[in-house]
Amino acid sequence: RETFVGAGLHEILTFSFISTQDLDMLYPGADSGADASIRVVNPLNDAEGVMRTSLIPGLLKAAALNLSRRLPSASLFEIGKVFLPGPEELPDQPDRAAFVIVGSGEPMWHGHDRPLDVYDGTGLIELLMKTLEIRDVSLVQSARPGFHPGRCADVVLDDVVIGTVGEIHPRVANSFGLNGRVVIAEIDLE
Numbered sequence: 630r631e632t633f634v635g636a637g638l639h640e641i642l643t644f645s646f647i648s649t650q651d652l653d654m655l656y657p658g659a660d661s662g663a664d665a666s667i668r669v670v671n672p673l674n675d676a677e678g679v680m681r682t683s684l685i686p687g688l689l690k691a692a693a694l695n696l697s698r699r700l701p702s703a704s705l706f707e708i709g710k711v712f713l714p715g716p717e718e719l720p721d722q723p724d725r726a727a728f729v730i731v732g733s734g735e736p737m738w739h740g741h742d743r744p745l746d747v748y749d750g751t752g753l754i755e756l757l758m759k760t761l762e763i764r765d766v767s768l769v770q771s772a773r774p775g776f777h778p779g780r781c782a783d784v785v786l787d788d789v790v791i792g793t794v795g796e797i798h799p800r801v802a803n804s805f806g807l808n809g810r811v812v813i814a815e816i817d818l819e
Contacts, residue, residue, distance in 0.1 A: 632760040633706040636753055638728055641705050643687025645712065646677035651686035654804040655797075656775045667712050667720050680712035680720065684727035685813050686805075689797075692729045693806035702732020702745065708818070727815040728753065731807055747780045750794045750812035754784055757816075768794070775801045784816055792816030 630640060649666060666679035681687065684707045692703035706728035715721040730749055733742035751768055758766045768782040773793055781795030794814035802811040 630708065632757050633726075633728065633753075636756060638704045638706045638730070638753075641688070641691050641707055642709070643681075643684070643691065643707060644677065645681055645710070646673065647679060647681045647686050648676050649679055651690075652679075652682065655683065655686055655689070655801060656773075657801070667714055682711050682713055683815060684709060684711065684725050685729070685815055688727055688729040688813070689805040689807065689811070692731050692811070696731065696807065700732070701742075702730070702734075704728070704730045704732075704745075724818040725815055726757075726818055727813070729811065729813050731802075731809060731811045744810050745812055746810050747777075747782075747794070747796045747812055750796075750814050751782060754792070754794050754814055754816070766791075784814075 634640065646669060652666065666682055669678050669680065688705050688707055691705055695703040695705075706726065708724065708726045710722045711725050713721040713723070730745045732745060734745050734749065754768065763786065765786065767785045769785050770779070771781050771783045771793070772778060773781050773795070775797055777796040777798050781793065783790045784792035784794060792815055795812070797811050797813055802808065
C-alpha cells in the first residue's frame with residue numbers, strides 16, 4: 630500500500646460481487662465468464678450475480694467514473710481477495726494486488742503532459758518488487774486476451790507467472806467507458 634500511495638496511486642475498495650459481462654468484456658474469448666465464476670445464491674441485484682475472479686473490472690469502472698467527472702487521469706489500486714472455484718466446497722480466496730492507470734502523466738521538463746503507457750505500469754511493478762525485496766522477477770512479453778498486442782507482459786518469479794501487466798485493447802477500454810491508453814496489472818500476492 631505504501632509503495633502504491635508513494636507512487637501517486639489512490640487506494641479504493643470495490644465490491645466482491647460483479648457481473649459475468651464485466652469479465653467477458655475484460656477477457657473476450659477467454660473462459661472467464663459464468664463457467665469460471667462462483668454464482669451468488671441470493672445476489673443483491675441481477676447485474677452482480679457472481680463473485681469476482683479479478684480485481685480489474687471494479688478498478689476499470691472506478692477509473693471510468695473518475696474520468697467522467699472531468700479529471701485528467703485516474704491512478705487507482707486495490708488489494709483484496711478474489712474468489713476462484715476449487716476442488717473444495719469453499720472457493721479458493723487468494724490475495725491480489727491490482728492497479729489501473731489512465732490519462733496523462735506529470736508534465737515533463739519541457740512542459741508537456743504525456744499519456745501514461747505500458748512502461749509506467751512495468752515501472753510500478755519493478756518498484757513494488759524492489760520495495761518488497763523480491764529478486765529474480767522478470768517481465769516476459771505475452772499475448773493475453775483483452776490486452777493490446779505487443780503491450781502486455783507476464784510477471785514471472787521462479788518460472789511461475791504471478792501476474793500480468795499491460796495496456797488493455799482499445800475495444801475493451803471503450804466497453805468500460807474509457808478512452809486512450811489504459812494500463813492495468815494484477816499480481817497474486819501469495
